[in-house]
Amino acid sequence: MGGRKPAVPPSVTIDAILRFKDRIIVTDDVDKNIKCQNKRKRIKVECLTCGSIFDDDYRKKHEINIHHGKRIKVKHLGAPASPFEFARKNFEK
DSSP: OTTOOOOOOTTOOHHHHHHTGGGOOOOHHHHHHHHHHHOOOOOEEEETTTOOEEEGGGHHHHHHHHHTTOOOOEEEOSSOSOHHHHHHHHHHO
């Protein structure tokens, strides 16, 4: 094969990867692309029903586990309602 190691197809299990990890090569370009695609800002939210604070991507899980699938109202804790309000607070410091 000319010195190159085979690429891993997406259907390979973790057990197989661990068994053959010395033969697997992941290039830096692929690694960087995967990391860049997964980056996003996480916003903290507060459940107005029970008062729990969690990341916005756990909202559905929280609804199912705690509130038995009922829709809940949440309040964003991450950013102020207005960007001007944030600027004013920093200006006063």
